[in-house]
Amino acid sequence: MIKLRKYQNDCFKTIIEHFKTHDKQLIQLPTGAGKTFIFLHYLKYNSVKSLIVVPSIELLEQIIHWGKIILNDRSVESYKSGKKADVIVTTAHALNFDKQKDRFKDFDHLIIDEAHHAQSKTYQSFIKGLRHNFKLLGCTATPERNDGKSLLEIFDTLTFDMNLLDLIKAGELADLIGTRIKTNIKLDGQVRKGGDIIQKKLKELDTESRNNIIVKCFEDECQGKKTLIFCVSINQTIALSNQLRNLGYRSEFIYGDMTRTMRKEILERFKSGETQVLTNCQLLTEGFDEPTIEALIIGRPTLSKTLYSQMIGRGVRKTKDKDVCYVYELTDNIHDLCNFNVFGSEGQRRDVDYQPGTRLTDHVKYLESLDSIEVDIQKVRYDIFGNLSDVEGNRLILLKDIPQTKNQLNLLKHLPFAEELTHLESAFLIWKNNLRKKYGFNHF
Numbered sequence: 001m002i003k004l005r006k007y008q009n010d011c012f013k014t015i016i017e018h019f020k021t022h023d024k025q026l027i028q029l030p031t032g033a034g035k036t037f038i039f040l041h042y043l044k045y046n047s048v049k050s051l052i053v054v055p056s057i058e059l060l061e062q063i064i065h066w067g068k069i070i071l072n073d074r075s076v077e078s079y080k081s082g083k084k085a086d087v088i089v090t091t092a093h094a095l096n097f098d099k100q101k102d103r104f105k106d107f108d109h110l111i112i113d114e115a116h117h118a119q120s121k122t123y124q125s126f127i128k129g130l131r132h133n134f135k136l137l138g139c140t141a142t143p144e145r146n147d148g149k150s151l152l153e154i155f156d157t158l159t160f161d162m163n164l165l166d167l168i169k170a171g172e173l174a175d176l177i178g179t180r181i182k183t184n185i186k187l188d189g190q191v192r193k194g195g196d197i198i199q200k201k202l203k204e205l206d207t208e209s210r211n212n213i214i215v216k217c218f219e220d221e222c223q224g225k226k227t228l229i230f231c232v233s234i235n236q237t238i239a240l241s242n243q244l245r246n247l248g249y250r251s252e253f254i255y256g257d258m259t260r261t262m263r264k265e266i267l268e269r270f271k272s273g274e275t276q277v278l279t280n281c282q283l284l285t286e287g288f289d290e291p292t293i294e295a296l297i298i299g300r301p302t303l304s305k306t307l308y309s310q311m312i313g314r315g316v317r318k319t320k321d322k323d324v325c326y327v328y329e330l331t332d333n334i335h336d337l338c339n340f341n342v343f344g345s346e347g348q349r350r351d352v353d354y355q356p357g358t359r360l361t362d363h364v365k366y367l368e369s370l371d372s373i374e375v376d377i378q379k380v381r382y383d384i385f386g387n388l389s390d391v392e393g394n395r396l397i398l399l400k401d402i403p404q405t406k407n408q409l410n411l412l413k414h415l416p417f418a419e420e421l422t423h424l425e426s427a428f429l430i431w432k433n434n435l436r437k438k439y440g441f442n443h444f
Contacts, residue, residue, distance in 0.1 A: 002070060008038050011160045015042050018159045019135050026115060026138040026155035030164040031313025032173050035139045036063055039111050040070040043087060050109040052089045055117050055286060057260060062289060063089050095126040108134055114286055115140040116306060118154050141313060142306040165343055168361055173316040176360040178327045178340050181217050183210055185332045196304045202232040205332060214299050215243055217328050218277060225294035227277040230311050232300050237281040250276040256283045285310040291317035295326040305342045341367065
């Protein structure tokens with residue numbers, strides 16, 4: 001029997017308590033935290049018949065594997081088997097099949113894994129079509145959606161929440177050591193649609209020069225590490241793998257359009273170490289569990305915090321020989337929207353870089369110190385432009401009307417709005433910049 005860790009047991013108890021008085025809830029735990037173990041333990045003691053919905057075959061097979069171990073006195077089956085069972089695991093796609101409707105009813109619990117998908121039409125139509133009482137549990141590592149829709153519209157309450165940093169600090173997950181690799185590639189024009197970069201723009205990043213940067217990064221940094229590379233297109237996935245193989249490395253590629261058998265064989269070779277470096281496109285972001293991954297190369301830029309979290313989440317599982325994972329991020333002109341900064345501040349800070357070899361936990365401390373200084377600066381700004389008007393009266397009003405000096409303009413020439421500032425506003429910004437420099441901050 002697999003024993004739950006303390007935080008997993010806390011989540012397990014939270015689920016039980018909430019369901020005593022409510023029918024819906026959402027739990028959030030990062031990739032690698034063992035959400036599957038938690039909800040399977042819950043079902044073992046609190047459910048007679050349950051349905052588990054997942055987005056992919058790979059995740060379905062993982063849950064069935066662990067389900068048969070944890071629920072050893074219960075029957076666990078895939079929807080494909082056609083057999084009756086205490087626990088049925090299905091992909092979301094199968095919810096549309098009329099022939100499955102009789103099997104997808106009369107359950108007392110509905111578990112939706114990777115619950116950030118639950119706002120889609122398939123999930124919504126299925127849930128709204130149910131006519132019996134049941135408990136609904138959503139499990140996700142990334143509750144934020146690119147379209148801004150709230151998952152609480154479906155699950156009502158977020159009852160348990162632990163983030164990646166919580167578990168890294170607790171020693172439950174591997175810390176991440178990041179390095180940014182600048183490409184000097186610029187994407188012009190419209191790049192965003194539906195919350196992320198449009199595919200046409202991503203394909204523009206599939207160039208020989210950029211691929212050479214990825215290969216050099218692998219050769220310089222990852223030769224002794226089991227490495228997963230995220231690519232912008234299937235074409236780049238294949239080309240990079242072939243390039244690495246021609247250089248003598250044990251490389252393979254994988255993407256969604258391959259047959260299930262081919263994908264399974266490739267992942268087994270990667271897991272065993274027969275394959276050292278695996279390139280992939282739009283596939284290994286959910287339901288892929290390989291703790292021995294030691295390095296990630298993020299060659300696929302994203303504006304989505306959800307997708308970014310999923311990609312780096314592939315490397316956070318610990319083993320007895322691994323307590324850190326190395327992350328190498330290709331930095332194009334738009335890639336700065338999603339990097340380590342998304343974990344350290346309420347808003348994604350575009351103005352803060354990090355030094356090569358920086359640990360995520362250290363970078364977050366740095367971001368927190370910046371946020372603290374920002375608060376102090378805003379307080380001072382309020383004092384200058386707000387309270388002093390009551391004390392100084394007309395003198396402050398006159399100061400506000402005085403244009404900035406040439407010296408001030410020269411000091412602030414890097415600001416696009418500098419010429420529109422007043423003398424007092426310019427003095428404040430210069431003071432702010434000097435404060436940043438005093439504390440060793442390189443960004444204004």
